[in-house]
Amino acid sequence: MVPTDLRYTRTHEWVRLGGDAATVGITGHAQDTLGDITFVELPKVGAPLTKGREAGVIESVKAASDLISPISGVVASVNAALESAPEAINKDPYGAGWLYTVKAADASEADGLMDAAAYEKFLESESE
Amino acid sequence: MSFVPATNEQRLEMLRACSAASIGELFADIPKTLAPPAPHSGFFGTEGASEFEALTICERLASENNARIVSFLGGGFYDHFIPAAVDAVASRSEFYTAYTPYQPELSQGTLQAIYEYQSQICRLTGMEISNASLYDGGTAIFEACKMAMSSTSRRKVIVDCGVNPTYRKMLKTHTAAISVDIAEVPLWQDGGLDRQRLSGVIDDGVAAVVLQNPNFFGVIDDHSDIVDKCKSVGAIAIQSVYPLALPLIKSPAEQGFDIAVGEGQPLGLPLSFGGPYLGFIGAKKQLARKMPGRIVARTADAEGRDGFVLSLQAREQHIRREKATSNICSNEALCALRAHAYLSLLGKNGLIDVANLCRNKAAYLRECVKKSIPSIKITDRPIFNEFTMALPISADDCVKAMAERGFAAGIPVGRYYGGDSDNVLLAAVTEKRTKAEIDCYVGNLREAVGVKR
Amino acid sequence: MSSIIFEKSMPGRRGATFPKSDVPIADAIPKQYARTSPLALCELSELDVVRHFTALSKKNYGVDTNFYPLGSCTMKYNPKICEKIAALDGFASLHPMLAQLPGCGGFAQGALAVIHDLENLLCRVTGMDAFTLQPMAGAHGELTGMMIVSAYHRKNGAAKTEVLIPDEAHGTNPSSAAVAGYEVRTVPTDPATGLLDIGAFRGMASEKTAAVMMTNPNTLGLFNPRIKEIAEIAHACGALLYYDGANLNAIMGKFRPGDGDFDVTHVNLHKTFATPHGGGGPGSGPVGVKAFLEPFLPAPRVVKNDFFALDGNCPDSIGPVAPFYGNFSVCLKAYAYMLMTGGAGLAEVSEQAVLNANYVMRSLSGHYDVPHLKTCMHECVLTAKRQAERGVRAVDIAKALIDKGFHPPTVYFPLVVKEALMIEPTETESKETLDAFINAMIEIAEAAESGPKSLHAAPVSTPVGRLDETKAARDMDVAFL
Incomplete structure (x- = not known):
């Protein structure tokens, strides 16, 4: 079950809207596929992000993949705790394992993302 | 001289197991039109020499060189002296006939030796991390510059002309097709650093400054002031060093450098008309994720026994492909092992x-x-x-x-x-x-x- | 684990001594330039050091100790005479500058002859027109090849930005193309044939394409017979065709890349030509080109007039990629090997390498799934899909093989095959060894059916068990300080 209050990308990031800035993380499925996460390269606070473009890199023992920005805007804060404890992403991908927050340039961009039901369907289709 | 052990009987038996009538059938996917011209009368028809004949030919060629001048x-x-024990330990075929240690349980010998080699390089240069080796001192400078460009997101590299001119040429070759702005700063007439001119060109657009100590003219220096200038503008300071001078002269770390590189040939490697040699690299810990090539780390197994593995592999070409920190795959592991043995023996x-x-x-x-x-x-x-x-x-x-x-x-x-x-x-x-x-x-x-x- | 060498250090002990200085002691290095931090190196006797390394060597598998069927790596036997030849003083003690100094060229004629002759031999094996021995490893050869491609297009004023590479290619291909400044586009493999999807390839090739990198046979061990067609498509849009020589051991005497319209190639002397892998290197990755690309080869070049000499007057050259002439002593070992095999021996090498791989594949096809069950070349790719359903993954099979005394095949590569087991026996292994390996693989397949749990503990016969790679990456203990 994926949280119903979030929006999802086909590259397995989630975004939580609301408040001043949107919060971004990777999904439970993504952390599961990557395995033990050993390192995250997060964007710098103040850096401009473009929807669909690279925002950072996430590394596990056997893989490294790009973090794709689900939404355009300026980075407001990053989860500094991940620097010393990246395993938080494995343990709690939708909570303590959040990656960064972004001041969205245009919150309506998120409308194009999947809701929980659509993402679950997408996961099913991917596993086939 | 053939190194193929299969007998004719075995070949026939194996062909039968493959339901093939002849060896030729196994190559049926190669269209006849693509076969080499005259495969049996041309080059592929030439017979080989015996071991003795091959040795004789090569001994004659060796005698046509004058290595004793x-x-x-x-x-x-x-041309440094190499203690016999370096050759002895590097000649152990458990080391030299092994592949890259992808299967750690079968490669603890190579892995521990590389971990110790990395430690030797760190102790010699004063840096915090190192890797399993690069091709040579020249490509090590190229890799160090790539690390600097990647970590600063800048594309300008300043190179002092005291850096080995061959390395400067190699750097130009390797960067010719990518957008890197390389600026060389000439030396004083007597072979020393032109400090004023160098400082003048180091600004906040610079990714890396590359210096050498002792420089190509043999001059030793203290580059601390240049490193300070680099730090003030956020540029990465790189020093190429002669490892055998380091017991006596200021180490790269003592001068504040971010990356130290160099040629490891003086550490127990024969001159061998140009190689194989050994590129070594040391860096500050925060550059670990930008480091090229293999890195060995110490860890433990399920029973808590210490052991060694190739680590941080996600940076490497076999996983990260076009986004890898470097394309290096084979390195100079056996040369690194020699350098490690040399440093251990001399102490x-x-x-x-x-x-x-x-x-x-x-x-x-x-x-x-x-x-x-x-x-x-x-x-x-x-x-x-x-x-x-x-x-x-x-x-x-x-x-x-x-x-x-x-x-x-x-x-x-x-x-x-x-x-x-x-x-x-x-x-x-x-x-x-x-x-x-x-x-x-x-x-x-x-x-x-x-x-x- | 043997204790770390630094832990064995005993202050005051020495392992090597040098002559007393026969010249006056020089003034000390001025303080401003002198090292002040301690030189924390070990202090050991010669025996301490020899024992330490000997103990380490016993914890290693090599070709000399065990069957090593690592796919893509061509772990063949390394003849001992080649080591002896490389150690001949006339080669080992030769300073590379000698050949470049006025009046000294005569001191390196034998070494220059080796370079010249080996370049020539490689031309004959591959059907290319000229070679350089400078690249110091296979990936360095790929990079050199891509830099030659780039220099050629620049010279012709062609603005090309992309390199096309099949999805099954070695990781070095896309990585080398990227280091040379190209954007990499990945061409899919046709799952039905295991070969390049020519339709997709045709759609991707354009005037932007600088080069197409191919390994043939590819990493699935399959030869692509439509290579001329691929060459035509590439050449029609002005792109060059690059041959990755990683799998050259399959085709010597049967196919020369030059005859397949390839323009640039690299070969791995440490694979095909029997020089040792050294626990990860040194290798050597000579690059061969067709005549129209010869001016772009790295300088200087060895030329032969009355004597061998170096020619540095190469205005179109990409410049040097190595400090001198490449990993010379590796080249020398390959040269000695080729003297012994002759051309006929190289053809025999490929024939036996291919027969051995097919024999292993056919013998195991009843026990493991084979994604492309047809004649393979020098290596075969199996999948542990069937075993994985019982909870036994490729990695478990690899570790179980260790307990049976074999180095495992390459696992999880090529990426296009799930749970891949890539086996390359090489020609130097006897049928007896292959049979023992086949039996071990069958026993493991049977164990996967009956009691899969027993395989998860493997290996149990090694100095350490499966190591915690997550801890390694998170702790980053990479030096003993």
Whole structure:
């Protein structure tokens, strides 16, 4: 079950809207596929992000993949705790394992993302 | 001479198991039109030599070289003594017939040796992390520059002309197709750093500044001021070093450098007409994720026993493909093992001894030339084991004349620096040169430069 | 684990001594330039060091100790005479500058002859027109090849930005193309044939394409017979065709890349030509080109007139990629090997390498799934899909093989095959060894059916068990300080 209050990308990031800035993380499925996460390269606070473009890199023992920005805007804060404890992403991908927050340039961009039901369907289709 | 053990009977048996009537059938996917012309009468019809014949051919070729000429050649590659135990341990075929240690349980020997080698490089340079080796000192500079460009997101590299000119050329080759702005800063006429000019070009657009110590002219320096300047603008400071000088001169870490690189040939590797050599690299810990190539880390198994693995592999080409930190796959692992064995054998005191012998003998040569050949001009810059001489004749002519007398006198600098350096000769002295050889060299040099051609 | 060498250090002990200085002691290095931090190296006797390394060596598998069927790596036997030849003083003690100094070229004629002759031999094996021995490893050869491609297009004023590479290619291909400044586009493999999807390839090739990198046979061990067609498509849009020589051991005497219209190639002397892998290197990756690309090869070049000499007057050259002439002593070992095999021996090498791989594949096809069950070349790719359903993954099979005395095949590569097991026996292994390996693989397949749990503990016969790679990456203990 994926949280119903979030929006999802086909590259397995989630975004939580609301408040001043949107919060971004990777999904439970993504952390599961990557395995033990050993390192995250997060964007710098103040850096401009473009929807669909690279925002950072996430590394596990056997893989490294790009973090794709689900939404355009300026980075407001990053989860500094991940620097010393990246395993938080494995343990709690939708909570303590959040990656960064972004001041969205245009919150309506998120409308194009999947809701929980659509993402679950997408996961099913991917596993086939 | 064939190394194929299959007998004819076995071949037939194996073909039967494959339901093939002939070996040719196994190659049926290769269209006839693509087969080499005259496969059995041309090159692929030529018979091989026996082991004895091959040895004889190669011994004859070896005898056509003169490796015994009394050599004062350096320029980054030196004729140092190699203790027999280095050859003995590196000749263990458990090491040299192994592949990259992808299966750690079967490769703890190689892995621990590399971990220890990384530790040796860190201890020698003062840096915090190292890797399992790079191809050579030249490509190590290229890799270090890539690390700097990646971590600063800038594309400009400043290179001091005291850096080995061959390495500067290699850097240009490797960066010709990518957008990198390389600016070379000329030296003072006497071979020292042009501090003012160098500082003047280091600004906040610069990714890396590359220096060498001792530099190509043999001059030793303290680059702390340049490193400070780099730090003030956020540029990465890179120093290429001669590892055997490090027991005596300030380490890259003592000067504050972010990355140290160099050629490991002096650490127990034979000259072998150009390779294989060993690129070493050390860096500050925060650059770990930008580091190219293999890195070995210590960890533990389920029972808590310590062991070693290739780590941080996600940076590497076999996983990250076009986004890898580097394309390097095979490195110079066996050369790194040799360097590790050399450093272990000499240890702290042996290494200081060798460095002092080199330094004393070079100083002696310099003094002798100064005293007995006044027509040769030598500056008083501090040196390690190599220095330049301004001759009254062209350095090319001098080298030619000295070769006839049985000496490889040194490297003419003009071929690299042009201008009015045609008469400048770079001479190096290692611990292998005796006082008698040095005296004889000076006597012959006096005659050689006295005769103008 | 043997204790770390630094832990064995005993202050005051020495392992190597040097002559007393026969010249006056020089003034100390001025303080400003002198090292002040301690030189924390070990202090050991020669025996301490020899024992330490000997103990380490016993914890290693090599070709000399065990069968090593690592796919893509060509772990063949390394003849001992080649080591002896490389150690001959006339080669090992030769300073590379000698060949470049005025009046000294005569001191390196034998070494220059080796370079010249080996370049020539490689031309004959591959059907290319000229070679350089400078690249110091296979990936360095790829990079050199891509830099030659780039220099060629620049010279012709062609603005090309992309390199096309099949999805099954070695990781070095896309990585080398990227280091040379190209954007990499990945061409899919046709799952039905295991070969390049030519339709997709045709759609991707354009005037932007600078080069197409191919390995043939590819990493699935399959030869692509439509290579001329691929060459035509590439050449029609002005792109060059690059042959990755990683799998050259399959085709010597049967196919020369030059005859397949390839323009640039690299070969791995440490794979095909029997030089040792050294626990990860040194290798050597000579690059061969067709005549129209020869001017772009790295300088200087060895030329033969009355004598061998170096020619540095190459205005179109990409410049040097190595400090001198490449990993010379590796080249020398390959040269000695080729003297012994002759051309006929090289053809025999490929024939036996291919027969051995097919024999292993056919013998195991009843026990493991084979994604492309047809004649393979010098290596075969199996999948542990069937075993994985029982909870036994490729990695478990690899570790179980260790307990049976074999180095495992390459696992999880190529990426296009799930649970891949890539086996390359090489020609130097006897049928007896292959049979023992086949039996071990069958026993493991049977164990996967009956009691899969027993395989998860493997290996149990090694100095350490499966190591915690997550801890390694998170702790980053990479030096003993």
